[in-house]
Each structure stands twice: as structure tokens, then as C-alpha cells.
Amino acid sequence: MSATDAPVLRMESVRKTFGGSVVLRDVDLEVAPHTVTALIGASGSGKSTLLRCANLLEEIDDGAIWLDGEEITDPRADQDAVRRRIGVVFQAYNLFPHMTVLDNITLAPRRVHGATRAEAEEHARGLLGRLGLAAKAHAYPDRLSGGQQQRVAIVRALAVRPRLLLLDEVTAALDPELVGEVLEVVRDLKDDGMTMVLATHEMGFARDVADQVCFLDGGVVLERGTAEQVFGDPQQERTRRFLRRIVEAGRL
């Protein structure tokens, strides 16, 4: 039992600086399998950097990060092997504009994981169908709406059957109608048991879907707990102020 409950992702006193500014300070995090962790906080509080560090897109200054018990910040670790097990969805989609939707999705399964074209495309079409994009398989990304592009980006991340999915403010660039469309996909993934860490400004969504909520402020995890704890009974004055502003803005 304890083996299956071991955290998928664990961070211990992670520190990250850019030039002279400390972006993450003493960040600890544990993400249990099949749970969703929401990172909330103002812009510039370090949410995106934390996700980038988890995927080794940023080198951390101090501390350590484990994926399934293996230290991935060890200089001897194979970074490509680590990234193969983590899916990332970016705020700006980052689809490859010179490839069709299907090629975007099958690139990694075919070139990295050695799937045949037929296997990869069948899997991709299945995922696209589930997300209502079956008709767009041969379209180019620039021809799609923002919500469609973001769903394709999610499919691309899922196509390699990752152990962990990182979502970096995936709805920030979308209008409310499309936000719902993308969040519905994330909710379905949670029901499928996908382990996810998401940075988000959608507080209502974070409250509904997250098993664990972390409030970041100035690179520090100021408050963490279940959604009820953080949204219902925040302990820190800073958290209360942040949530009050969100409520005033009508976002919760």
C-alpha cells in the first residue's frame, strides 16, 4: 500500500534565483499519485518557475526534486528520460506551426518512444475524438481556435502516457467559453486518475478539482492544504487578502 501512495513528485527546499532575485525559496511539495495539486498566487509569485523546475526546464540552485522516488536534480540523472515521463502543457500552447495536428501529437510517440505510425495515429485519433477534435486531425495549428489549440496541446502531452502532467496557466489565454472547454478536459483527466500539478488563476476551478492547494507568494509556499482549508479558512493574512481581491473581482 505504501508503495502506491509514495509521492509521484516531491520537492525539498527548492531554491531558484534569476540574476539577483530569488524566485523560489525553500519550496517543499509532495504530490500523491492520482491527485491534483493547484498552485495559486499572484503573477510573478513563482508558479510557472516551479513547474519549469519540475520538468528540468530550469536548473535549480539548491534543494532537490524526486520523480517516483528518483532524484531528477542529481547531475547524473538522464534528463531526457525524466522528461519522457512528464507531460507539459504551456500557457501559449507551443504547438509546432509547421506540422499538422496529427503530426504534432505523434511526433514524440514515434520519434522518442518508437511507436509505429499506425499505432501512434490510432492512439492520437482516439484522444482527439474524446476531446471533440476528430475533424481537425489534418489541420495546421494556426487554423484552429485558441481552445482547440490548447486541447491539441493537452492531447500532445497525453500521447506519451505521462506519469505526471504539468499545466501552466492553460486557460490564461482563452475566453470564458473556451476556458470551460479546456477545464472540462482537465476534470475528465482527473477522473481517469491522472496525476497533475497546475498553476491557475481559475480559483473556482481550483476549488472544485484540486486535492491540494498551494498559495505561493514571493517564491514561498505561504499556505497549503485541501481546497476547503485554503479557500474556506485561510490562516495567513496574505492569503486572505489575495482571496478577498479575487472575490471582489468576481472570480470566485
Add this chain to the structure above:
Amino acid sequence: MTVAEGEAAREGADSEGDMTGTVDGRSADGYVPSERRRARERHQRARARRATAVAALSTLVTAVVLYLVVVEAPGWPRTKETFFSADYAREALPKVLEGLWLNVRLLAVCGVAVLVLGMLIAIARTLRGPVFFPLRVLAAAYTDFFRGLPLIINLMIVVLGVPALRLQGVTVDPVLLGGTALTLTYSAYVAEVFRAGIESIHPSQRAAARSLGLTNRQALRYVVLPQAVRRQVPPLLNDLVSLQKDTGLVSIGGAVDAVRAADIIVGRSLNYTPYIVAGLVFVALTIPMTRFTDWLTARMDRQRAQGGAL
């Protein structure tokens, strides 16, 4: 120097870049590197040392093998005498350098002319609107013609043909005419480099600029070209280096450049060392230019990049 000191010095040096979250800077942070970090950095240093050692060893082995292959070649003593004679090198160097001054001047003038003309042609080719149709066709015809025409034939037509017309007020100076011919050919190459760069910028950039109310020309000037130039630097440098070497071809009109200067000595002595000298001088001229543009583009990238470990 300990890790802690190095870290403090580095962060102190650019602490003006502070943003949110570090209200009173990092000194108040009280951060002490952990043993884990020190071990990681020790490992990285060890790996860097190992990499340096491997590089040094493989370089040494390669050098020794090359040396043995060349020196053990049956014709080496004779080759050494005809291509690497110190006496002839000493004699040739001043003459070659004198000739090189002509190459450098031609490069400076033609280089600027080529960049300006090439840019104008590229812009003419990307202009939209029916009014510009003749200009577009003209620009396309120009690049088609001068890219296809062998440079040496172009040079002969201009350098030998123009004076033969005996036109009033038109120069017969082979250097000026040669420079003109070089500019004509290289503008066509460079125009294509510029055009490829302009067209490589994602259409969304032009869309964003035009939606801000910028005219087509302003969008090109302030948004597209600055991004295109960064991508064009390496191929432009290619063409510039190539131009630098081709400046020597003006010698067909009688001008004495570095290669021609070497040629004269070779013709007299039948020793090929002056060619080697001239060749090395050209290489020496190219290297600082390459390093400079590398440095320039790296700096541009650093200022813009998101950063990250990839």
C-alpha cells in the same frame, strides 16, 4: 574561493535586477548553500575537469597523427621547400599586406553598398499592392539575372567592356568598375538572404503590428526587420566573407590585391609560399569578423531569451 563567496559576489553584482519577492535583497535572506548543493557543484566541477582533460587529450592525439602523416609523406621535403619557405614568406608578406589593403577597402565600400542595395531589393520584392507590380518584377528579374550570371563574366563585362565604350565622364578605373561588378552580383545574393529572413517571421507578428495601426512600411521597419536581422546575421556573414575573398578578382583589370601580389612573386620565383601567405592573411582577416558576429548574436539572444536549462 568557496562556493558561498562566489555566490554572494555574483548575486551582489547584478542585484539591481531585483523584482517582486525580494524586498530587501538577498543579504537579508540569510541563505546558506546546503551540503546537497555543494556536493552537486563539486560533481559538476569534476565533470567539467574531466571534459577538459578528454578534449585536451583527443586534440593532442589528432595533432600528432596529422603531423606524422604530413611529415612522413614521401614528398614532404620538396613540398616544404616550395610551399613553406621562410625566406619567400618574409619577402612576400609586405607586398601581400600592401595588396590586402586594397581588398579591405573594397570590402568596406562594397560591403556597405551590398547591404543597402540588397535590403532595398528585398523590400521591393515583399511590397504588396498593385502599384508596386513593376517594382516587384524588376527586383525579381534583377536577382534572377545577377545570381545566375557567373561573377567572373560579370567582372569582365564591366571592367573590360565599360572602358571600351569610351563614354565621356565614366571612369575606367579597374578598382571602381570591379567594385561595381561585385556589388551588382552580391546585392542579388544578399537580397535573397534578406527576403528569406523577412518571410521567416511568423505572420502573426505582422498581424499584430498592423492591428496596432502601423502601416505596412512601419510594420516592416519596427517589427519584422528587427526580428529578421537576427536570423540573417549568419548567412549575411557568409556572403560578406565570400565577398571579401572575391574582391581579389578585380585584379583581372590590372589592380594589385593580395592574391595578385603573391602571384607576381610566384611568377618570378616559381616558389608557392606567397600563396600560402596570402591565404593565411585572408583567413586571419575572417576570424575576428566571425567571432565578433558570434558575440553580437549571443548577446542579442541573451537579452531576449526566456532562459532555462535547454
